[in-house]
Amino acid sequence: MNKPLRRASVFSLLLVMTLLVWITYVQLARGASLRDNAHNSRVAISEYAGPLGDILAGGERVTGSAATQGNLKYKRTYPDGKLWAPVTGYASQSYGSTQLEALERQVLDGSDSRLKNPLQALTRERSKPGDVITTIDPAVQKAAYRGLGNKTGAAVAIDPTTGAVLALVSTPSYDPGTFAGSSSADQKAWNALQKDRKQPMLNRALRQTYPPGSTFKVVVAAAALENGLYSSVDEPTKSPDPYRLPGTVTDMHNESSSAPCENATIRTALQYSCNTVFAKMAVDLGQSKVAAQAKKLGFGDSALDIPVRAAKSVYPSGMNDSQTALSGMGQFDVTATPLQMAMVSSAVANDGKLMTPYEVDRTTDGSASALDHASARTYSRAMSQHTASELRSAMRTVVDQGTGANAKIPGVAVGGKTGTAQHGENNSANPYAWFMSYADAGGGHKVAVAVVVEDSDAARADISGGGLAGPIAKAMMKAALP
Template identity: 65%
Template sequence: MNKPLRRASIFCLALIVALMGWATWIQGAKAGEYKEDPHNPRVAIGKYAAPLGNILVGGEPVTGSAATSSTLKYKRTYKDGPLYAPVTGFTSQIFGHNQLESLYGDLLDGSDSRLQSPADALTRTRAKGGDVATTIDPAVQKAGYRALDGKKGAAVAMDPDTGRILGMVSTPSYDPGTFAGSDGSDQKAWKKMSADPDHPEVNRALRQPLPPGSTFKLVVAAAALENGLYSSVDEPTHSPDPYTLPHTRTKLTNENRAAPCKNADIRTALQYSCNTVFAKMAVDLGKDKVKAQAEKFGFNDDKVDTPVRAGKSVYPSDMDEAQTALSGIGQFDDQATPLQMAMVSSALANGGELKKPQMVDKLTDGGGNTVQDFGPAAYRGGKAVSAHTAGQLKSAMQTVVDKGTGSGAKIGGLTVGGKTGTAQHGVDNSGTPYAWFVSYAEDGKGHRVAVAVMVEDGHAARNEVSGNGLAAPTARAMMKAALA
């Protein structure tokens, strides 16, 4: 072989080796990446080639699959879509997926390796999709949804003993089935939802922190008892009425000017929702002690997973004493989700023990066999407050319902405790306030439930906005359904 021909042969051989190396790298090292690339049409074709597994509520599927005439052979369907959208999320052939549909997408479409049999792995066959069993109680969910109908708001109900989320409602809601496919009507439905000024796609129960108003007074009261500022909820405080914010001339007053707030004990201050008492209490404690207590309940944690991640609830750090006073009544820069306030009430109802909020009970394969089980777990060590503090505040919350601002939550035959809240909104409180209610109920047989409700009803008259009037009826309905 002459020299030019030998060089050409070596060059061609090098090209073949390079091509084989490139193909091996693509099929080996990069195969997984390309397989999961959402821009790869084979991903969508594979996902929708067979019916998806389902999301279960009360043991029954609230999702399904329907055959189509397109290359994506099946699309997702939803039973009572608006009712359960805050739980399921959506999966769409065009617009992707979120919440449980996203977190457990591999299990639902059968591509989760835990579902594959040896034969499936050998033949590279996708297994039958598995199911996601939630902790949601359909009676509690329906009760909350009906009670909030026509309002913009959210509600969360928890089992204090286990952390299981029994209800998660967000209104207005949306029907994820209207844009689950890939034709023109699906695109129109998505566009309509996206343009809605009330943002029905937002899960307000998890993802919209707002000022908690007077419901935050429970956190301040807990800090006062835990740090020995007061020994019981019946010990008089040192609280002027009105209260001048430190280093200012601004006088803080109470909504009810006739309320006995001067030097009131914590029970009375919660009963009448005395701003002056808790503003001064926060200053007396100092922002660091209030913050430490708030964080034991879950504030400032940006990784609260249900398993859907919740928005961070915030108790601020950089405040002067006047700002600390306002933070003590749930204003200034305080922010809380309904889930967060349900966690506060749940810890108090459970003797101070806080369980991690959990919305999924177990995962199963296509044959109903358990793939993963989720049992109760303590949140950050579990101890938010002592049993003594929890008992004291439970008693005071009962007084709020029996004799105070939370009468709308009374349920015959049940012990109910609660705290109302009306949070300022807008510059100089120019907007319609947010109405809050946090509560718990017990039936005397060891069954308990904790609920938090928030209503941001911009259509209500300002003088009609109250936690008792707008939010407590929803809490009452959910607690009654849980303990019926």
């Protein structure tokens, strides 16, 4: 063989070897990332080649699948989409998926390795899809959704003994089925939702934070009892009325000048929602002790997954004394999700032990066999049994004799705390109406609830936690109890 031909042969051999090495690299090192790339049309074709598994609540299938034309042979359907969207999220041929539809995608589309038998594992044949069984109680979910109605807001219910989420509602809501396909109508529906100023696709129960207003006074009261500032909810506090904010010439007053807030007990201060008592209490404790108590209840947690990630609730740091005073009544820069305030109520109801909230009970192989099963986990020892008992007693007074009367349920021990949080620059916008509560029907039947009404048709003077949010919480608690 002459020299030029030999060089050409060696060069060609090197090219072939390089190609083989590259193919091997792509298949082994990058195969998974290329296969799962959102721009790979084969992913969507495979995902929607057959019916998806379903998400269930109380034995009821809240999702479905329907045959279509084209390469994507099936699309997701939602029989009552607006009710369940805050739980399910959406699965769209064009716009991807969110929440449980995304987090449990491999179970729902049959690609989870636990669904495959040995032959399917070798052939990569699609398995029968599995199902996702949630902890949501349809009766509680519907009670919250009906109660919120046309209002903008959110509601959460939790089983305090386990942490199981019984309801997760956000309004206004949206129907994920309107854009589940890939037609021009689906695109139009999607675009309309993106432009909607009311943000129906925002999950307010998990992803929106609000100033918690007077509901945060329960956290401050817990800190006062835990740190020995006061020994019981019936010990008089050292609280002037009005209260001069430290370092200022501004006097804080209470909503009602006739309320018995001067040196009031914690019980009376919660009953009449005395701003002066809890503002001074926060200053007397110091922001570090209030912050420590808030942290035990979930504030500051940026990785709270139920399994959908919740927004971080915040008790601020670096405050001066006057700002600390405002934080004591749930204002300044204190923010909380509805889930967070339901967790506070849950800890009080469960003798001070806060359970980690979760909304998926188990996943299955589409029949009776479970792939995994959730178990109750303790989030923290948020407060002592004594403190929790004292707070339950004081919160019952709020419902029996105070601002939470709209939440009374005959024959059931109900405790609550109302809140009306300032909103907008110089409190120019309508305030947020809050209600957090617990109900104990005996025999281990308990429920903890938080409701926030962000916007309603009520006149500003008629907006209150007890008036707007209280009746919704009552309906949810009644639906949860036997």
